[in-house]
Amino acid sequence: MEMEVINNLINGGAVTDVLFYVFAALTLLCGVLVIANPFSRSPVTSAMFLVLTILSMAGLFVLLHAFFLAAVQILVYAGAVMVLFLFVIMLLDLKEEERRKLKLFGLLGGLVSVGTVLAIFMRSLAAIKPAGAAPQLEGSTPDLGRLLFSQYVLPFEIVSVLLLVAMVGVILLSKKKLE
């Protein structure tokens, strides 16, 4: 039911375009605020903006019909990984950082890598042939779930053993007393 609503919404051309620009702008804006926030130097604020960046990227995935990817993006990155980040930041009690001077080497390295990524991006944009029909979408969430619990159920179950091992290992390696 909701799926249809979303599908209708994102298939309507004008709305999709507007949403795309909204999410893309949010992604970029929040991304900048993570690393260079003029109002706050607190690591917690940066982490919160990273959450916003990830959420708006999930929005972009929804516009691409990649619903599963969007859900995983929110659950794993915005949920689990970011909570871990915040835990570490709060446990370590990081103070507000001093404003650092830009180093020449860092600046140069950054510019070169941004330039490279930009060049690759432009080259691949130019290489795209203007296709007549929209590409076929595949890999919907129900299909993925069905495969995961039929053909790939064995690897899926082995992952649960792996998680058990990881849990045992973490407890062993991090418990306080050696005895």
Place this chain on the structure above:
Amino acid sequence: MNASLMTLELCVLALGVVLLLADFWMPAERKKYLAYAAIAALAGLLLISFSGQGVCSLGGSAFHGAFANDALAVFFKRFFLLAAILVLFIAAEFSGRIAAGISEFYSLIVFALAGMLFAASANDFAMLFVSIELITITFYVLVSFQRGKLQSLEAGVKYLILGALSSAFMVFGIALIWGTTGELNFTKLAAVAPQFVGSQIFLLGVLLVLVGLGFKIAAFPFQIWAPDVYQGAPTPTTAFLAIGSKAAGFVLLLRVLFTAVPSVMHTPAFTNLLIIISGITILYGNLCALPQRNLKRLLGYSSIAHAGYLLLGVAALSANGQAAVLYYLAGYLFTVLAAFAVIAIVLQNVENEDISGLAGLNQRSPLLAATMTLAMVSLAGIPPLAGFFGKFLLLKAVLEQGATYHGYYCLAFTALVGVVISLYYYFNVVRALYWSKEPADLSPIELSSPAKFFIWVCIAGIFWLGIYPSTVLDPALAVAKSLGL
């Protein structure tokens, strides 16, 4: 779906969970005896696998062909069971030096074994990746188990970082293979692979998967981690890394090369690649082992060299070559585990495993001295022991192929040079045993009866394989033929 094929794996997983739970009810001073319970259970499974109506007698595949129980899988399952049983003996001897969580140590060994059993049956890239991760992540914990020791933690971190890197390469490779062919299953992939032999992206994918496997077997240029991790890890872990983890890498290598992409393997470029990697690995391992004074580090470099010898057989791309690989692994199992057991027992009270710690061992315990000598002599490849016959078979397989491609002659020559170099450092160890100048401590070593049993099993294995090679070689040839060679 034929899920009963997995009975062995499920039993091993259940054993791991039982060991974890047993920790609650066992009094602390008796926990080390849990190892013997685990050994008994695994030995039972091993016997059942030979009985003809047990889990290993069933052929076939399950889960849409992702899980194959063919001759290759059965051979390696028995191999892994035996390796885990012997490693648990070493772990029981070592238990005094593990401050906390000895039952978890045993159960992690059993979980790693489960990962290896799944790897032996993996016939699908998803299975391959998941089982490799189960093995590797268990080993991250096992390597850093002595967390009071800085060296152990350092080894754990190094293994973690390099292991994660190699996993990333491997996943990338799998993604490229899937992206070009649309197949994850090895058997189905083999059917479509010939169309893609010209595709650069597909070949890059295969290459990246080989990078991941090369890390597991510690082949050049992915061997950087081996010496440090071998040295820092607790001795039973090192032993299991040297035999179990390496063999898991080889079974997956054989599967990928000969079941999934046989068409790629027979291209001249890949044949050359295998020959070059094998040759460099042999030379690198043997040359770097020369100046080592730490026994575990020495065995680390020697294990790199042995990965190179094993790659000789793989590079031969013939049934004889693969049979020789299986035979060599069987001989290596007894030899290297005997060596690590002696290290674990003799160097109990010594902070580092320097060769000088072995001084005067022939007066302290003639049996242990003889075992270490046998292990070194077999690793060096002197007749009539298992190591000699294995090297002979590998070289023979390579020379047989020499007529078709002359690179094989160069490879055989390189391997011979490597063997000659290795004589020096193996006999250095033997010299420390018998002709050492500074015998510091001459107190006799008391062996527990399980340790004695273990030592005699290893000695019997080394001699048996050397004198009656056909007991393993005949099944190994059958396995190699079943790979379609």
